[in-house]
Amino acid sequence: MFVKGMKALSSKQQSIVDYIRRFLVDRGYPPSIRDIVDGCGISSTSVVDYNLKILDERGYIRRHAEVSRGIELLAWSPISRFQVPIIGQIAAGEPIPVPTSDTWDVAASSETLEVTEDLTQSKEGVYALRVKGTSMVDALINDGDIILMQYVNVVENGEMAAVWLKAEKEITLKKVYVEPSRIRLQPANSEMRPIYTDPENVEIQGKVIAVIRQLV
Amino acid sequence: MFVKGMKALSSKQQSIVDYIRRFLVDRGYPPSIRDIVDGCGISSTSVVDYNLKILDERGYIRRHAEVSRGIELLAWSPISRFQVPIIGQIAAGEPIPVPTSDTWDVAASSETLEVTEDLTQSKEGVYALRVKGTSMVDALINDGDIILMQYVNVVENGEMAAVWLKAEKEITLKKVYVEPSRIRLQPANSEMRPIYTDPENVEIQGKVIAVIRQLV
DNA sequence: TTTTTAATAGAACAAATGTTCGTTAAAGGG
DNA sequence: CCCTTTAACGAACATTTGTTCTATTAAAAA
Incomplete structure (x- = not known):
């Protein structure tokens, strides 16, 4: 500051x-x-x-x-920037590509996004995905948006995560709440209904830490 | 790249x-x-x-x-970052603060956001607003989001802009389309209905060039 | 006017720093 | 085994570059 x-x-x-x-x-x-x-x-x-x-x-x-x-x-300290690899896209019908040591390597990935450190909060394991399709609008995320993800398998209650629904073969961005004997997936848009599903059916693919939308 | x-x-x-x-x-x-x-x-x-x-x-x-x-x-050129002043907040009931030469001065504004140049596309007159309330959800913009704005009075057809509706005393983020004898304000969310209003009633307050949402 | 302070000049010096060069060692290739 | 290439070594050298000092000018204060 x-x-x-x-x-x-x-x-x-x-x-x-x-x-x-x-x-x-x-x-x-x-x-x-x-x-x-x-x-x-x-x-x-x-x-x-x-x-x-x-x-x-x-x-x-x-x-x-x-x-x-x-x-x-000092009036503009040239520090704290970050190269985040854009390792693929996220769409409703397909799981997101698992980050490998290859795709982690910023030098190896063909597309990168430059973000400042306050966005990633200098966390490790941050990658980016381009959103394909409008299936995430209930998470206020649109076609073409870029989401910054952190690679985790477990999330805190209420955190927005990319969830793979095995039965439905669908990926979705929802807030995850663990309830007795079921999982509640709550859209970010409060007017929309939550989804309830079996714990066995969900697979956390990563945590959304930021959304970036660029209009023209 | x-x-x-x-x-x-x-x-x-x-x-x-x-x-x-x-x-x-x-x-x-x-x-x-x-x-x-x-x-x-x-x-x-x-x-x-x-x-x-x-x-x-x-x-x-x-x-x-x-x-x-x-x-x-070169693998990370320490150039192209930007200090954007966060000059206020945008809420449904009040007009956004007009940027003055004071608030433009990055040194003078108390809060700034650091963004990389590819987001602002090195345009002049870029400022940021914090979104207050959920009245912009139909533009896929949520409470707490930060929007990057460019100060303009005229927008191209279809561009997302902050529009002040004089009669309603309300500000809203919509895509603006000029139609014969009326203005159509189209929400970003395609499932929602457009608003039609008189050209006299609208006042363009700025153009949205990016949306940044940070989730913990 | 006199005195002080802020700003400018220019040169000489010393330290920091890039560059070069002759040598040596290790690693393949034939 | 000899020969070429790659890599490392260390010192000497040349330039770049920060620093300092004294003198001068301009403006401001007394």
């Missing part, structure tokens, strides 16, 4: 911050002081040094002494 | 890539060759240089000659 109460920057300082960000974005490493001299049309390295000190004090950047290009941009 | 067809890496090369990523994540700038020597327990800078050359050839990194710490991690 962002720290409030930052003092206003001079136009030169603002342009330095912008330049650092831009440089970082398209080169992947921070600029040197002399890069900034050139990039911002500043006349001397000491002027840049002078302003970097101020930016450091005010919390916009962190400088690492005696480290080349040791400028860390 | 990831490029396929990469050859397998030796364990040493793998550990170098991992170390670079880790270093980048918690320091904000790339490691020097000597950092890698220490961090990976390698005996000589030339060994690191040798392996970095290979990683460069195989497309895992890009080295920038004669630049200190000039290592760009």
Whole structure:
């Protein structure tokens, strides 16, 4: 999160911050002081040094002494992103593909989704599925949505999970409640009726930790 | 996206890539060759240089000659993230807060959401709202969801938008279709009925570009 | 006006860091 | 067995790059 109460920057300082960000974005490493001299049309390295000190004090950047290009941009910390493999699609009529060590390997999977860490909460075993068809609308999940899944076999009461119904040969996304001698599968949409079934008939295939829908 | 067809890496090369990523994540700038020597327990800078050359050839990194710490991690380019201000909530009974230059300022807004660029598609004027209440379920949007909005006053036919209905004093998320002498507001849920209303009665408040739902 | 403070200049220095090169060791290939 | 390729070694070197220092100018305060 962002720290409030930052003092206003001079136009030169603002342009330095912008330049650092831009440089970082398209080169992947921070600029040197002399890069900034050139990039911002500043006349001397000491002027840049002078302003970097101020930016450091005010919390916009962190400088690492005696480290080349040791400028860390705090106003936008380039950390905590995640590559999640999209290992297949989920449809009503077919079980979801079981994640193997192959599909786990982000490098090996053909499609990946880039998410920030606060979405996955840095959990292990996260993968993504593309939803096919409208059979999950009662879970407020539409055709084309992408769901972030965590690979688990057991879920807490009330958690949304991908459930494979053996008899029906159908997969569905429901909130799972264990009741005496039966399992209640509750749609996310409160106006819809739950399904009751035998514990033997259900197989938890994973837990839904997020839904992402992109419209155009 | 990831490029396929990469050859397998030796364990040493793998550990170098991992170390670079880790270093980048918690320091904000790339490691020097000597950092890698220490961090990976390698005996000589030339060994690191040798392996970095290979990683460069195989497309895992890009080295920038004669630049200190000039290592760009391609297997995960640390670019394209976005701070989107969460400027308020959207509920049925009240109009959404109009984004001002104040709320636009990411530094000024108390809450922000970090998203990757492929979600916002690097558009300008993107903000986020937290959905309050279940009045948008027919748009497959639930209480607590976060919607990414783009500030526009006009939408294309069929696009999902936040619409303020003046007479009803109500805001709703619907697909907007302009028909002769009336506006059709179509719920995302195909089983639900559209609303027809007068063009004078509607006020477009923004366009929904993504929906994010986080389940524990 | 005088004094202080903020900002700029430019150069010289020192430390950090990438690069090169001759050698050696191990692992196949013929 | 010799020869080529791959990998590792370590030191010396050259460049890049951060740092420092003094002088100068501009604006603000007294």
